[in-house]
Amino acid sequence: MDIDLNDKEFGLFQRLIYNESGINLTPAKKELLKSRLMKRLRERSLSSFKEYYQYVTEENTTGEELVSMLDCVSTNLTEFFRESAHFDFLSEKGLPILLESKRKNREKKIRTWCAGCSTGEEPYTISMVLAEHTEQLSGWDIKILATDLSTRVLKKAMDGVYAKDRLRGIPLHMLNTYFKKGDGNLNDHYQIKDYLRETIMFRRLNLTDETFPFKGQFDFIFCRNVMIYFDKQTQAELVAKFYKHLAPDGYLFIGHSESLAGTDTRFRYVRPTIYQK
């Protein structure tokens, strides 16, 4: 059944999604939005976008439908070791420099925030890279906070189970060290080992919230391929919040097609897509 999404309805959803998530859908995204929202209409047995808009904004008072709508609107593309130059930098420069300065200060704690973590490939990649420094890091308190807007991707991330063809980017020795093969009907899947999974805390967090509930500061913030969906103002506000929540000398990594050029920020440019407080 083809249901029409007219321009007025598109405008209503566009504003709602922007206000709730910062995701900035241009008119070119109308067909994409329509096909994604169709799933929700079917789920709710509704026959028009007008009814669905009313349902999500007025009738569903628990807010659950809003969460489900945002789940299906967001793009969650990700992979292990995506944009791998960041992990080379982390391993060869960022981490050694940080370890040295922390040792001097007699501090043995490393905090990383993966903002917009999708189905978990990115925080697990970070945890593997940190684990590769195991000897140097023994006795250290290492934690990664991984957040996303979508509850659907967070659930998958928490399971840490991936089909074999999703593991392509992982160097073989890391695959053998940090994953266990599934059995039974999961024998073509691999699961990240518990001791790595336990270093990561997954939480739902909306990056457009005015404030974030963090007590301490982070040494590394990864927010890659997320700001691309936001407009300039939302990006600038988020970058200012990242600055506040990074420790002095901490690093911010953004996606390869993103840049802070033209954003009023105190970050120091390190190299393309890597910035330092």
Ligand SMILES: C[S@@+](CC[C@H](N)C(=O)[O-])C[C@H]1O[C@@H](n2cnc3c(N)ncnc32)[C@H](O)[C@@H]1O
């Ligand atoms: C394309 S994925 C990027 C995943 C990963 N960072 C990477 O680079 O591979 C973008 C993620 O940002 C999340 N996202 C979009 N808007 C968000 C918001 N306002 N707050 C938190 N996460 C958001 C989406 O749910 C999605 O999982």
